[in-house]
Amino acid sequence: MLRVRFAPSPTGYLHIGSARTFVFNWLFARHNGGTMILRLDDTDVERNSQESVDSIFDGLKWLDLGWDEYYQQSDRGELHRRMANEIFAKGLAYRDFTPSVATDEEKAHTGGPWLFNADMRNLSPEESDRRAAVGEPFVLRFRVPRATRDWVKFDDLVYGEQSKSTADIEDFALLRSSGVPTYHMASCADDADLRISHIIRGQDHLTNTFKHVLIFEALGVEPPKFAHLPLLIAPDGSKLSKRKHGPVVSVTTYRDAGFLPHAFVNFVVLLGWSPKNDREVMTRQELVDAFTLEGVNRSNATINFSDEDPFDPKAVWLNAEHIRTMPVDELAKQLEPFVPKTDKLRQIAPLVHERIRLLRDAAGIGDFFFVDQLPPYDVNELIPQKGDLVLAKKALEGGREVLAQVEWNHDAIEAGLRAGAEKLKIKTGQMFQPIRVAVCGRKVAPPLFETLVVLGRETALDRIAKAIELI
RNA sequence: GGCGCUAUCGUCUAACGGUUAGGACGGAGCCCUCUCAAGGCUUAAAUACGGGUUCGAUUCCCGUUAGCGCUACCA
Numbered sequence: 001m002l003r004v005r006f007a008p009s010p011t012g013y014l015h016i017g018s019a020r021t022f023v024f025n026w027l028f029a030r031h032n033g034g035t036m037i038l039r040l041d042d043t044d045v046e047r048n049s050q051e052s053v054d055s056i057f058d059g060l061k062w063l064d065l066g067w068d069e070y071y072q073q074s075d076r077g078e079l080h081r082r083m084a085n086e087i088f089a090k091g092l093a094y095r096d097f098t099p100s101v102a103t104d105e106e107k108a109h110t111g112g113p114w115l116f117n118a119d120m121r122n123l124s125p126e127e128s129d130r131r132a133a134v135g136e137p138f139v140l141r142f143r144v145p146r147a148t149r150d151w152v153k154f155d156d157l158v159y160g161e162q163s164k165s166t167a168d169i170e171d172f173a174l175l176r177s178s179g180v181p182t183y184h185m186a187s188c189a190d191d192a193d194l195r196i197s198h199i200i201r202g203q204d205h206l207t208n209t210f211k212h213v214l215i216f217e218a219l220g221v222e223p224p225k226f227a228h229l230p231l232l233i234a235p236d237g238s239k240l241s242k243r244k245h246g247p248v249v250s251v252t253t254y255r256d257a258g259f260l261p262h263a264f265v266n267f268v269v270l271l272g273w274s275p276k277n278d279r280e281v282m283t284r285q286e287l288v289d290a291f292t293l294e295g296v297n298r299s300n301a302t303i304n305f306s307d308e309d310p311f312d313p314k315a316v317w318l319n320a321e322h323i324r325t326m327p328v329d330e331l332a333k334q335l336e337p338f339v340p341k342t343d344k345l346r347q348i349a350p351l352v353h354e355r356i357r358l359l360r361d362a363a364g365i366g367d368f369f370f371v372d373q374l375p376p377y378d379v380n381e382l383i384p385q386k387g388d389l390v391l392a393k394k395a396l397e398g399g400r401e402v403l404a405q406v407e408w409n410h411d412a413i414e415a416g417l418r419a420g421a422e423k424l425k426i427k428t429g430q431m432f433q434p435i436r437v438a439v440c441g442r443k444v445a446p447p448l449f450e451t452l453v454v455l456g457r458e459t460a461l462d463r464i465a466k467a468i469e470l471i
Numbered sequence: 472g473g474c475g476c477u478a479u480c481g482u483c484u485a486a487c488g489g490u491u492a493g494g495a496c497g498g499a500g501c502c503c504u505c506u507c508a509a510g511g512c513u514u515a516a517a518u519a520c521g522g523g524u525u526c527g528a529u530u531c532c533c534g535u536u537a538g539c540g541c542u543a544c545c546a
Contacts, residue, residue: 003533009546023510044545100544113473114543135529139544159476168474168542176544183546207475207541230477267483278494288478297484300539304482304497314483314496325502355508365507417505432505444507 002034010052014059017232020268027291040072059251080181080204083189093139096120114172140175152210157227188215213270258359263319271301322359351446384430392434438467
């Protein structure tokens, strides 16, 4: 049975990189008919927060992919400690009574790596038990078997054969002095207990994996398969961080700007994965069908944002593509939270359908639909190509006359206005443009006839009259 | 510092060792057109550097450089 998990730690909002890891896991599970598990890795009591938990759930729910099983590590401390003690009992871990090292300066070291404190590693069992019995705090460390084996190896499904010398792996902590298991311990214990078959996670864990292999072996279980994902980085090459790059790293920023969840999924899946057939705009099902780990590449992917534009242009384009292929009824529904309340949304939706890239764009492009009074605009805007205010006035008066009596539908309005232009001996564009500005308040707007239909005769005539007064 | 990973257009990426190095976004131009958008067509733009191996390297190996990751009780 194929089982994968996404295991965020609730120490911040849901990060775009985390969201992508979730997506890769989900796609892998669905493609192979496996089980998707969500597990909250909340062993760091110092940094956990409820807001963070909420934010992660918010983000994941917005992604709308779902999961099959849910666990949180704080409920499973017993299991972790039991497994840690099992390792200790086998003699594969030892107590380290060294006081915790607080500062980076103290941690700093030159030359080779820090591996262990010899006097702690070699403490006699009696001495160790005695000090523990009197309550002296200690960290439980894994005893890396450097004397009996040279290499730790595993075969990464993305990065291939990996090996590291035991001489380069330090005696890492399993249990903190507080008794709380570390990430390494809790994660492996849960992965073993939950019978996770594939661990798909960020490449930042690639070197940690050697430690994990050691833990699985100490536990006497077959390690899962590993697949590490290339990281998402900022345009300056640094890793994405809230402090440095701001809200662009949070998925809620995408949600609030009016990305469609699936467009977001489509975007992030293309960062580090390719279907290898030049397809880019894909439905959820197409993604599930096409997704394989073989398509994952090994180099980090840059999210191309800037100060002027917080979103990668490709993400925006993909969003526009998905908006355009979405049914109008659905669009109207999605638009609701992004525009002022109106009973004409269903009519407005088709007019912005292929003109918006983010849902929030609709409020700007369709602004004149949402107000009773048009905000002031420069009277010169009314002047058409190769014309002047006199011509503008002529067009507006002629147009108003037509619109006052024409049957109120697209074809009749078009026919009427075209005939009107001919009668006035002006170009159709010279007729349409002043009317457009009069009813929309600006030169760039959705197609005129549809717009007039939605606006209604009364509003249209009223706005044209006001424009004529301006001149 | 040590260890590990990576390196194709500005960005995301494709290319059983043999291609005019392909696609997409973004840019530029043209067409269509009631403005905008969409759409169509055209175009500029890349194999980090140096050595090998090979008849032939984007592709395999080594080195350099650069970036990223991990590095004594964050995950």
